[in-house]
Amino acid sequence: MYYFLGECRALWQARGLLWVMTRREVAARHAGTAAGVVWPYLQPLLVVAAYYLVFDVVFGMRLGDAAPTKAVGAFLVVGALPWMAFCDAVGRGMNSLIDAGGLLHKNPLPPVLFVTRTVLASGLIYGPLMLLVALAYLPSHGLQPPVLALVPLLLVQLLLCLVLSYVLAILAAALRDVVQLVGFFLSVGIYLSPILFPMAMFPERWRWVLWLNPMTALVQGYQQILLQGAWPPAAVWWVSFIWLGVLALLLNVLVARSRDQLVDWL
Numbered sequence: 019m020y021y022f023l024g025e026c027r028a029l030w031q032a033r034g035l036l037w038v039m040t041r042r043e044v045a046a047r048h049a050g051t052a053a054g055v056v057w058p059y060l061q062p063l064l065v066v067a068a069y070y071l072v073f074d075v076v077f078g079m080r081l082g083d084a085a086p087t088k089a090v091g092a093f094l095v096v097g098a099l100p101w102m103a104f105c106d107a108v109g110r111g112m113n114s115l116i117d118a119g120g121l122l123h124k125n126p127l128p129p130v131l132f133v134t135r136t137v138l139a140s141g142l143i144y145g146p147l148m149l150l151v152a153l154a155y156l157p158s159h160g161l162q163p164p165v166l167a168l169v170p171l172l173l174v175q176l177l178l179c180l181v182l183s184y185v186l187a188i189l190a191a192a193l194r195d196v197v198q199l200v201g202f203f204l205s206v207g208i209y210l211s212p213i214l215f216p217m218a219m220f221p222e223r224w225r226w227v228l229w230l231n232p233m234t235a236l237v238q239g240y241q242q243i244l245l246q247g248a249w250p251p252a253a254v255w256w257v258s259f260i261w262l263g264v265l266a267l268l269l270n271v272l273v274a275r276s277r278d279q280l281v282d283w284l
Contacts, residue, residue, distance in 0.1 A: 111183025119284030
C-alpha cells in the first residue's frame with residue numbers, strides 16, 4: 019500500500035490547492051446558467067420530485083408487504099438520489115485526468131488532485147441534497163438516533179467514489195474504451211441494485227448479482243435509515259469496507275505501474 023499512502027500524503031500536502039480547485043469545479047458547473055449556483059442542486063431535485071409526482075401522486079402505485087414502505091415514489095427517491103450522486107462522481111472522475119491532460123503536461127501536479135476535486139465537487143452538491151431528503155422523510159424516521167448514521171454512510175460513499183474514480187481514471191487514460199464500457203454499466207447499474215425494487219422481490223438465487231454493484235449495500239443502508247428509522251445492518255458496513263479495501267489494493271497496483279507513463283498516455 020506504499021503508493022496508495024503516497025497519494026494520500028500528496029492530497030494532504032496540497033489540501034489548500036485542492037479546496038480552491040474544488041470551488042472552481044463547482045462554479046464551473048453552473049457558469050452561464052440563469053439559475054446560477056442553484057442549478058446543480060435543482061437538476062437532481064427535479065428528477066426525484068418527478069418520481070414522487072408520477073408514482074405516488076398520479077398513479078398511486080404501491081409496493082408489496084416485503085418493502086420497507088408502500089409508496090413507490092418514496093421508495094425510489096431514497097435509492098435514486100445516492101445513485102445519481104454515484105454516477106455523477108464516478109462518471110466525471112473517470113474523465114478528469116483526460117480532461118486535465120494539457121495541464122498535467124505543463125505542470126508537475128499530482129494527478130490525484132484532479133480526480134479528487136471532481137468527486138468532492140459532486141459531494142458538495144449531492145451531500146446537502148441527501149440531508150434535505152432526510153428532513154423530508156421526517157415522518158418516516160421520526161428523527162430517531164439511527165439518522166445519525168447517515169453522515170458516516172455519506173462519507174463511505176464519498177470515499178468509495180473517490181477510490182473507484184481514480185482507478186477508472188487511470189484505466190481510461192491507458193484505454194479510452196473504458197469510458198464507453200463504464201458508461202454502459204452506469205446506465206444499467208440502477209437495474210442491478212435494490213433501487214427500483216426491494217431486495218426481497220429479486221429472485222433469491224440471483225441476489226448475488228446485486229452484490230456485484232458497489233452501491234447495493236449503501237442503498238440498503240439509506241433505506242433502513244430514512245424509511246424505517248433503523249440502524250443499517252452490519253452487512254452494509256462490512257460489504258462497503260470490503261469494496262474499499264479491494265479498490266485500494268487495485269489502485270495501489272495501478273499507481274505503481276502507471277506513475278512514469280500516465281502523463282504520456284494523456
